[in-house]
Amino acid sequence: MAASPDLARAAVPQDARDAILAWYDATGRLLAFRSTADPYAVLVSELMAQQTQAARAAEAWTAWMARWPTVASLAAAPLADVLRAWRGLGYNRRAVNLHRAADAIVERHGGVVPSSIEALEALPGVGPYTARAVAAIAFRVPVGAVDTNVRRVLGRIAAGGPEAVPGRAMQVLADAAVPCDRPDAWTHALMDLGARLCRPARPRCADCPAIAWCRYAAGERPAVTAGSGAGRRPEPSFPSTNRWLRGRILDRARGADAGAWVVFGEGIGTHEPRAVREAVAALASEGLLEVRDAAGDDVEARLPS
Numbered sequence: 001m002a003a004s005p006d007l008a009r010a011a012v013p014q015d016a017r018d019a020i021l022a023w024y025d026a027t028g029r030l031l032a033f034r035s036t037a038d039p040y041a042v043l044v045s046e047l048m049a050q051q052t053q054a055a056r057a058a059e060a061w062t063a064w065m066a067r068w069p070t071v072a073s074l075a076a077a078p079l080a081d082v083l084r085a086w087r088g089l090g091y092n093r094r095a096v097n098l099h100r101a102a103d104a105i106v107e108r109h110g111g112v113v114p115s116s117i118e119a120l121e122a123l124p125g126v127g128p129y130t131a132r133a134v135a136a137i138a139f140r141v142p143v144g145a146v147d148t149n150v151r152r153v154l155g156r157i158a159a160g161g162p163e164a165v166p167g168r169a170m171q172v173l174a175d176a177a178v179p180c181d182r183p184d185a186w187t188h189a190l191m192d193l194g195a196r197l198c199r200p201a202r203p204r205c206a207d208c209p210a211i212a213w214c215r216y217a218a219g220e221r222p223a224v225t226a227g228s229g230a231g232r233r234p235e236p237s238f239p240s241t242n243r244w245l246r247g248r249i250l251d252r253a254r255g256a257d258a259g260a261w262v263v264f265g266e267g268i269g270t271h272e273p274r275a276v277r278e279a280v281a282a283l284a285s286e287g288l289l290e291v292r293d294a295a296g297d298d299v300e301a302r303l304p305s
């Protein structure tokens, strides 16, 4: 699909946008963080909701906002407290980045979350998706926030599948599709559509407000190219992954008394001691742990102070 705003706009016409917004107005999920347009609160929610189930993120967001209601309060908090509060959300690097982003907002912007895409993207851990989601939801800037869900929804509607809208063309499509009067609701609506109806496997097209305009539902499919999925190796089981191991290491560090060192000398689950040490070192290099050598090959680690 060509990267032309006019073509992109035609691919998701006004009637389709109206139908999606009407569906969202009638059935949208009542997630706690959708009740606010406060830019800091939106930034926290967007970082939490990436790679974490929305309902769980909403619960954590409520507790987070009660504890650190402003950018300045988060920036002043010890990183160890921030990491403990992130427990259960996974991908702990996001907590470090959120803390650093709060610092940067205080230092560069006087504690006020910036509204421009450029300034938002310059914050630690804020990529193109998060910057546009914050701009659209908090500042009502008509830009499209493209994550995996949105890519799938818009790609299927406009071209039968996201594979047919490569690279820059997807951002052009997403920007062109945004209703200028409701960029905030539109951002939430596409998220809901992707999570509830337009799922990767067996989308619920019969219930979808976009079915009349959707090329995927009409039976169009982009040609499958080599490497697009066929013949992929099966996913490894979760406990055998490095992500699982990192989570267990951080859980042990969180479970220790404040400031106490935890010894890592043995294997964890199916992971050998060496793999554990390497994971501890990687977490330290990312700022998630402090480490020091211990007896033998052991290392000791704790949450950063």
Ligand code: SF4
Residues within 6 Å of the ligand: 153, 156, 157, 197, 198, 199, 203, 204, 205, 206, 208, 209, 210, 211, 214, 215, 216, 217
């Ligand atoms: S009609 Fe089906 S494929 Fe098209 S957007 Fe809706 S759920 Fe997705």
